[in-house]
Amino acid sequence: MTLVGFLVLLVIAAICGAVGQSLAGYDLGGCLVSIVVGFIGAYIGLWIAGKFGLPRMFEISIEGKPFPIIWAVIGSAIFTVLVALIRRATAGPRY
Template sequence: MTIVELLILLIIAAICGAIGQSLVGYTAGGCLTSIFVGVVGAYLGLWVARQFGLPEILPLAIGGTSFPIVWSIVGAALFSAVLGLINRAIVGSRRRY
């Protein structure tokens, strides 16, 4: 895998992470966070899909590496929802008097 292919995959992960975060309504940060959420979302989404025996939907192959677009967005939404719930539990407990 070349540097250009890696950068393309990171950009796609950032877009998928941003879409997943916007679906949930919780944004954890900027571009680097969206990349992280997109990559974690791809792994989480693929894991969920394999547990239920679902096929890879809309895989994007770059440099021999397959990146599942739909499952990345679904996984990013799940991951962002969990992050939002954790953040709400932590911040909510601090705001009590």
């Protein structure tokens, strides 16, 4: 994978992570955290889709490597909600 392809992949993951965090209503951090949340969300979303036999929807191919946009957003939202619940349970509600 070239540098340009890798940077495009990072930008797409950041957008998916940010949208997932917005849907969950909880912000985990800045741009780098959004990239990580986007990649984790893609794995979670594809795992859920595989378990329920759902099709891969709206994939973007970057240099031959597919990135599932819809499942990344859904997985990012689920991951963000889980992290928010764990934080709230351990640290208490925010003021």
